[in-house]
Amino acid sequence: MASHKIKNGVKANEIFEGQVQLYKHMFAFLDSLCLKWCVDMNIPNIIHNHAQPMTLHELVSKLQVPLAKLSGVHRLMRYLAHLGFFDIVRITQEDHQEEMEEAYALTYVSKLLVRGTDHCLSPMVDLVLDPTVSTSYQQLGKWIHDQGNQTPFAMALGTDIWDFLSKNPAHMKYFNDATASDSQIINLALRDHGGIFEGLESIVDVAGGTGMVAKYLSETFPHLKCIVFDLPQVVKNLKGTNNLSYIGGDMFHSIPKADAVLLKWILHDWDDDNCIKILKKCKEAVSSRNNKRGKIIIIDIVIDDSKQDEPETTQAKLQLDLVVTAYYNGKERTKQEWKKLFTEVDCEDYKISPLTGHMSLIEIYP
Structure with a gap:
C-alpha cells in the first residue's frame, strides 16, 4: 500500500485505514438492524428446534420467503455470522453423502436469543x-x-x-x-x-x-x-x-x-x-x-x-x-x-x- 505523504502531512495508508474505520462505524447501524431482523424472523428458535445446523435452503423453506430472496437471506446470515451470531459449518446431507454443504449453527451469543429458554434476551x-x-x-x-x-x-x-x-x-x-x-x-x-x-x-x-x-x-x-x-x-x-x-x-x-x-x-x-x-x-x-x-x-x-x-x-x-x-x-x-x-x-x-x-x-x- 502506498505510504507517500500528502499535503497535510498524513500518509496515504493512514487515509485508507481511516476510511475503513469511518465506514465501519458509519454503517454500524446495520449490526442492530440485522440483529432485529434475526429476532423478528425467530431464526434462533428455528435453528434451535431443528436440533442441528441448518442449511440455507432449509432455513429459507422454514421462513416461507420467496426463493427469489434466497440470496438476500444468505447475505444477511453471512453478515450475522461475521458478527458472531452464527457459526458456518459444513455438513453432509443424508441423501447426498458425497456432498458437503454449508449450514448455520447457533453460537453462545445467539443461544441467548432462543425464546422460551432460560436466560433469553x-x-x-x-x-x-x-x-x-x-x-x-x-x-x-x-x-x-x-x-x-x-x-x-x-x-x-x-x-x-x-x-x-x-x-x-x-x-x-x-x-x-x-x-x-x-x-x-x-x-x-x-x-x-x-x-x-x-x-x-x-x-x-x-x-x-x-x-x-x-x-x-x-x-x-x-x-x-x-x-x-x-x-x-x-x-x-x-x-x-x-x-x-x-x-x-x-x-x-x-x-x-x-x-x-x-x-x-x-x-x-x-x-x-x-x-x-x-x-x-x-x-x-x-x-x-x-x-x-x-x-x-x-x-x-x-x-x-x-x-x-x-x-x-x-x-x-x-x-x-x-x-x-x-x-x-x-x-x-x-x-x-x-x-x-x-x-x-x-x-x-x-x-x-x-x-x-x-x-x-x-x-x-x-
Whole structure:
C-alpha cells in the first residue's frame, strides 16, 4: 500500500485505514438492524428446534420467503455470522453423502436469543431496537444545545419515558419483558454470591418490577422475607407467596424497613441529586434494624477508570451510558463517581465486586 505523504502531512495508508474505520462505524447501524431482523424472523428458535445446523435452503423453506430472496437471506446470515451470531459449518446431507454443504449453527451469543429458554434476551432486543423508541438518538444534536433538562427521548416523543410507557401498554410490555429477561441473567450471577444474603432476615427489592430477582431470592433462601417495592400501578395485581410480598409506594418518599435494600439497575436512571435522595431513603430503611447492621446492595455498572477492562466490555458500558442519558438523563458511573455519591450520604464503608461481564455488585454499610 502506498505510504507517500500528502499535503497535510498524513500518509496515504493512514487515509485508507481511516476510511475503513469511518465506514465501519458509519454503517454500524446495520449490526442492530440485522440483529432485529434475526429476532423478528425467530431464526434462533428455528435453528434451535431443528436440533442441528441448518442449511440455507432449509432455513429459507422454514421462513416461507420467496426463493427469489434466497440470496438476500444468505447475505444477511453471512453478515450475522461475521458478527458472531452464527457459526458456518459444513455438513453432509443424508441423501447426498458425497456432498458437503454449508449450514448455520447457533453460537453462545445467539443461544441467548432462543425464546422460551432460560436466560433469553430477545425481549431486550425488542425493547431497545423498537423504532419508536430508537428515534431518541436522532435528537442528540438538539439535546446538547438545549438549556433545559429534557431528555432526547422526550424531545423525540413529546413526553418522558415513564409517562410514555404508562400510556402505551404494548411498549410497557416490551419494557417489563426486557427487564425480566435481564433479571434472569442477574439471578444466574447471584448463584455464586449467596454469601451476601447470609445473616439477613428481610430484604426490599426497590423498583423491583414484577419481582423476578425477588422470586429467585425467596425460593433460594426460604428463611428470607422478600419485599418487592414499586409504584402502585406496577405491583397492583401481583401475588406473593409465604416469604414474598409486593408493596406499592414511592422510593423518594419512604422505603419499607428491612435488613437490606436491593437496587438493581436503578441508580443509573437518575442524576446525582436524585441518587442521593434515593440512597438516603435506603439508609433510613436499613438503619437500626433489630440492632443489626443493615446494608444496601447495588447491582449496576462501574465504568473502569483504570482501563483494565477488555475494550469490548468498556464499549458496552459506554454504550449503556449513552442509553440512560438519552432515556432518563441518567449516567453510568466510575468508581470515583460512586464513591462521591456514597460520601454524600455518609456511607463510606463499601465494597465493589465483579458480578457479570459488565455489571458489578456494590455492598454499602451505612
